[in-house]
Amino acid sequence: MLNTLTLAQVLAKLKNKEISQQELLADLEKSSVQNEKLNVFLTMNEHMAKDSSALAESKLMGVPLAIKDNFCTSGIRTTASSTVLNTFIPQYDSTVTKRLKAAGGVIQGKTNMDAWAHGSSTETSQYGRTLNPRNPDHLPGGSSGGSAAAVAADMAIAAIGSETAGSIRQPSAWCGTVGLKPTYGRVSRYGVIAMASSTDSPGPITKTVEDAAILFNHIAGHDPYDGTSSTSPVEDYTAALGQPIKGLKIGVVYMDIPGLADVKSLFEPQLKVFEELGAHVEYAQAMDPNHSIGVYTVVQRAEVSSNLGRFTGVRYGDDRSHFGDEAKRRIMLGTYTLSKGYSDKYYLMAQKVRTLFLQDFTELFKKYDVLISLTSPGFAKKIGASEGSAMFGELEDMLVEPSSITGLPGINVPCYHDPKTNLSLGMNIMAPMWHESLMIKVADAFEKHTQWNPWRNAEKQ
Amino acid sequence: MTAYELVCGMEVHAELKTNTKMFCGCKNDPFHAPQPNIYTCPVCLGMPGGLPVANNKAIEWTIKLGLALNCKINLFSHFDRKNYFYPDLAKGYQISQYDQPFCYDGKLETEMGTVRIRRIHLEEDTAKLQHKTINGEKVSLIDFNRSSVPLIEIVTEPDLITPEHAKAYGKALRQILRFLDIADCDMEQGGMRLEANVSIRPIGEKDLPNYKVELKNINSFRFLEKAVAFEVKRQAVVLEEGQTPVQETRGWDDDKGETYSQRVKEDAEDYRYFPDPDLPPLRFTEEQINAWCAELPELPAALKARWASEYSIDPKYAEVLSEDKDSAEWADQIFRKAADQQLNPNAIANAIVNKKVAASVGDSAEKVIAAFTELNKTESMDEGELSKIVAEVVTENVDAVAQYKAGKVQVLGFFMGQVQRKLGKKVDVQLVKAALEKVLNS
Numbered sequence: 023m024l025n026t027l028t029l030a031q032v033l034a035k036l037k038n039k040e041i042s043q044q045e046l047l048a049d050l051e052k053s054s055v056q057n058e059k060l061n062v063f064l065t066m067n068e069h070m071a072k073d074s075s076a077l078a079e080s081k082l083m084g085v086p087l088a089i090k091d092n093f094c095t096s097g098i099r100t101t102a103s104s105t106v107l108n109t110f111i112p113q114y115d116s117t118v119t120k121r122l123k124a125a126g127g128v129i130q131g132k133t134n135m136d137a138w139a140h141g142s143s144t145e146t147s148q149y150g151r152t153l154n155p156r157n158p159d160h161l162p163g164g165s166s167g168g169s170a171a172a173v174a175a176d177m178a179i180a181a182i183g184s185e186t187a188g189s190i191r192q193p194s195a196w197c198g199t200v201g202l203k204p205t206y207g208r209v210s211r212y213g214v215i216a217m218a219s220s221t222d223s224p225g226p227i228t229k230t231v232e233d234a235a236i237l238f239n240h241i242a243g244h245d246p247y248d249g250t251s252s253t254s255p256v257e258d259y260t261a262a263l264g265q266p267i268k269g270l271k272i273g274v275v276y277m278d279i280p281g282l283a284d285v286k287s288l289f290e291p292q293l294k295v296f297e298e299l300g301a302h303v304e305y306a307q308a309m310d311p312n313h314s315i316g317v318y319t320v321v322q323r324a325e326v327s328s329n330l331g332r333f334t335g336v337r338y339g340d341d342r343s344h345f346g347d348e349a350k351r352r353i354m355l356g357t358y359t360l361s362k363g364y365s366d367k368y369y370l371m372a373q374k375v376r377t378l379f380l381q382d383f384t385e386l387f388k389k390y391d392v393l394i395s396l397t398s399p400g401f402a403k404k405i406g407a408s409e410g411s412a413m414f415g416e417l418e419d420m421l422v423e424p425s426s427i428t429g430l431p432g433i434n435v436p437c438y439h440d441p442k443t444n445l446s447l448g449m450n451i452m453a454p455m456w457h458e459s460l461m462i463k464v465a466d467a468f469e470k471h472t473q474w475n476p477w478r479n480a481e482k483q
Numbered sequence: 484m485t486a487y488e489l490v491c492g493m494e495v496h497a498e499l500k501t502n503t504k505m506f507c508g509c510k511n512d513p514f515h516a517p518q519p520n521i522y523t524c525p526v527c528l529g530m531p532g533g534l535p536v537a538n539n540k541a542i543e544w545t546i547k548l549g550l551a552l553n554c555k556i557n558l559f560s561h562f563d564r565k566n567y568f569y570p571d572l573a574k575g576y577q578i579s580q581y582d583q584p585f586c587y588d589g590k591l592e593t594e595m596g597t598v599r600i601r602r603i604h605l606e607e608d609t610a611k612l613q614h615k616t617i618n619g620e621k622v623s624l625i626d627f628n629r630s631s632v633p634l635i636e637i638v639t640e641p642d643l644i645t646p647e648h649a650k651a652y653g654k655a656l657r658q659i660l661r662f663l664d665i666a667d668c669d670m671e672q673g674g675m676r677l678e679a680n681v682s683i684r685p686i687g688e689k690d691l692p693n694y695k696v697e698l699k700n701i702n703s704f705r706f707l708e709k710a711v712a713f714e715v716k717r718q719a720v721v722l723e724e725g726q727t728p729v730q731e732t733r734g735w736d737d738d739k740g741e742t743y744s745q746r747v748k749e750d751a752e753d754y755r756y757f758p759d760p761d762l763p764p765l766r767f768t769e770e771q772i773n774a775w776c777a778e779l780p781e782l783p784a785a786l787k788a789r790w791a792s793e794y795s796i797d798p799k800y801a802e803v804l805s806e807d808k809d810s811a812e813w814a815d816q817i818f819r820k821a822a823d824q825q826l827n828p829n830a831i832a833n834a835i836v837n838k839k840v841a842a843s844v845g846d847s848a849e850k851v852i853a854a855f856t857e858l859n860k861t862e863s864m865d866e867g868e869l870s871k872i873v874a875e876v877v878t879e880n881v882d883a884v885a886q887y888k889a890g891k892v893q894v895l896g897f898f899m900g901q902v903q904r905k906l907g908k909k910v911d912v913q914l915v916k917a918a919l920e921k922v923l924n925s
Binding site: 093094100102107110112113114116211212213214215216218219220246247248249250324325327328330331332333334336337338357360361362365369 | 525528529530531532533534535536537564566568570573574575576753755756757759760761762763
């Protein structure tokens with residue numbers, strides 16, 4: 023089945039004419055029967071075959087890609103999993119989808135997510151939750167749960183997600199995929215339905231680190247349409263693959279968080295491989311990630327309350343009565359924290375604490391090349407876990423929130439697999455801003471020298 | 484009745500005439516667009532995913548205006564979101580500036596007194612709403628050509644002491660905007676909008692009154708003057724009755740010659756300002772600000788001072804001729820040429836302002852000077868010719884001379900008529916009179 027191949031394998035086989043686009047599309051089509059059960063895709067691109075056939079000579083050779091439903095896609099319905107936008111068909115492409123198309127990628131379909139990206143479960147989607155393909159009694163995580171599940175279920179070769187605080191890395195950890203959250207400003211936000219503008223970062227969700235590097239190469243770089251997009255030079259990120267990590271200094275953080283006990287003993291032994299590869303590993307003291315929950319909650323709700331102001335239903339979409347409970351909660355909390363007399367107490371205070379996190383990371387990166395933590399405090403939670411728990415996402419994302427609010431890049435790689443539940447644990451590798459290559463190098467080394475990536479295992483057999 | 488004095492500050496909005504809009508690449512030309520909603524994109528339409536990118540030219544122009552108004556410039560500044568709902572506001576918030584405007588603490592001198600400038604900030608205009616009846620149905624239409632056009636707001640301290648002062652300030656500000664060539668200030672179209680915050684207090688009182696009335700949507704300086712004057716009287720009546728005028732927004736009805744209530748403001752609105760996360764903060768260096776300062780053109784005050792010292796131009800004429808940039812440059816050229824040719828520039832200024840010569844802005848200096856010389860030639864008088872004729876007239880009328888010498892000075896009129904008839908042309912009567920008196924009194 024060609025749908026189980028990695029992006030790198032597909033590109034190689036297409037190039038060598040071992041397989042054809044038609045065969046690939048046919049196998050993906052077959053795999054889509056799982057959608058009925060998993061609820062991964064909300065909208066399929068009806069013109070995929072036609073779009074794909076014209077692109078055989080391009081870099082991405084017409085390979086279909088799953089796109090999170092908060093990326094505007096010209097001519098393809100884009101809802102951000104909210105019925106407010108049930109009938110919204112954008113007239114323009116986000117910079118990310120535009121660049122992927124220009125490189126020869128084809129939009130396969132739009133994946134389910136938490137409505138407006140508010141959540142870490144996909145349970146707030148107004149089109150129903152997505153199930154974790156590894157174990158359908160469990161959640162895929164979120165908000166890019168549909169994209170991670172599409173990759174995990176081999177319903178897509180690779181996918182695009184977006185992260186505001188954990189939304190790429192956490193579902194990747196829960197679904198056992200690779201998720202790369204770039205430095206804030208590295209990948210354009212233009213055309214991505216804004217959640218928290220100061221931390222939104224689009225990035226790839228893929229089967230391997232190599233695939234993530236390939237896609238990242240195509241979407242990274244300055245965009246004149248995004249004022250926060252950086253002009254700092256991009257690299258060929260695939261050049262970081264297969265490189266030695268000898269002599270690298272690795273700091274391990276957030277191991278003393280209460281509640282990690284269950285998984286700590288499974289995670290710690292996985293760090294040995296770095297030492298075997300010649301890196302120096304030590305435990306490092308970082309600022310308590312609990313504080314990042316407060317910072318993130320205040321900043322994100324404030325920005326959400328403003329960003330959702332345009333969805334009045336006057337010119338497009340349906341009216342505000344379609345907002346779900348989670349969106350309403352966030353709008354109310356954000357409106358409150360920005361109100362006169364309160365913004366000093368909450369919003370400005372949060373920004374100050376954010377600066378403290380930034381200073382803390384600056385100090386840590388003077389000592390360490392990369393920092394490593396667990397991505398999520400545990401395995402994928404069971405279906406329904408988020409219901410009635412307004413702070414569900416913030417607790418599940420606690421370990422990645424400090425790097426999100428400070429704009430740092432991070433990548434999730436599977437680092438343990440429980441054969442009883444078929445669920446994985448994820449490792450979060452963080453690097454200084456603009457040093458994605460460094461974390462790709464470390465992640466790739468880990469992936470290639472351990473047994474936890476199912477696609478790599480299949481390769482070996 | 485108590486004597487009151489005006490306490491008035493102004494807020495003036497002006498659209499900058501950059502090529503493109505404030506936060507996107509759409510054409511900035513809302514008043515000349517052949518059709519509504521043609522200069523639009525996902526950004527200025529507030530579509531999902533649209534992101535603003537700041538127009539650097541608009542930022543430069545705003546800071547240059549600040550420099551022209553003697554403002555201090557914030558070297559660190561940023562844009563904020565002002566959140567509110569209105570159908571003409573595409574995003575549900577307006578990108579503006581709140582706590583760190585580009586410019587603050589400036590002043591503008593007018594002939595009626597100094598006006599302190601509190602702040603100048605840059606923001607985006609809204610779309611334009613039109614309420615119409617089409618096929619018998621009442622509809623509201625929105626034109627987004629104006630959405631996100633760069634808009635500056637200039638806020639003064641409450642320094643305007645009379646309605647005339649408010650008008651003079653407005654005109655002086657417009658003159659500077661036009662000299663800088665950054666705004667057309669078309670008042671009819673709404674390219675420049677005037678707002679005055681008006682209250683009054685008993686003369687001698689130092690505290691600010693505990694209320695203010697906002698005069699809004701006034702589209703001419705004349706209406707502004709009238710509206711402020713009307714408010715002073717209206718508010719005095721209310722205060723005399725022992726009441727406080729209602730805190731409200733009022734408009735001007737020129738037909739009735741009175742202001743009218745538009746909206747009563749019960750509470751200050753809470754716009755939930757916060758720094759716009761889509762736009763990175765802006766940092767400027769002293770060098771950059773100095774470079775922009777060096778690029779400023781000669782401004783009206785400096786120009787008028789120079790005209791006075793170099794050409795002795797009467798301030799009255801200077802005021803008229805420097806009203807806008809084109810006129811000022813035109814007059815300046817004429818004065819320079821006139822001075823080169825040993826002509827009196829002020830006499831030319833007089834001739835132009837009082838329409839003694841047919842001259843309009845754009846006419847060549849040579850043409851205007853030629854017209855002026857022509858005008859003067861008909862009045863010019865050869866002194867030799869005049870004294871010859873005066874001598875003839877005196878000799879021919881010895882009786883009249885005797886009467887004059889006897890103290891009957893009225894006969895001077897007779898002599899003047901005789902001289903003029905002999906000259907055969909209309910000349911400066913003062914010259915003739917002086918020449919006659921010189922001979923008769925000798």
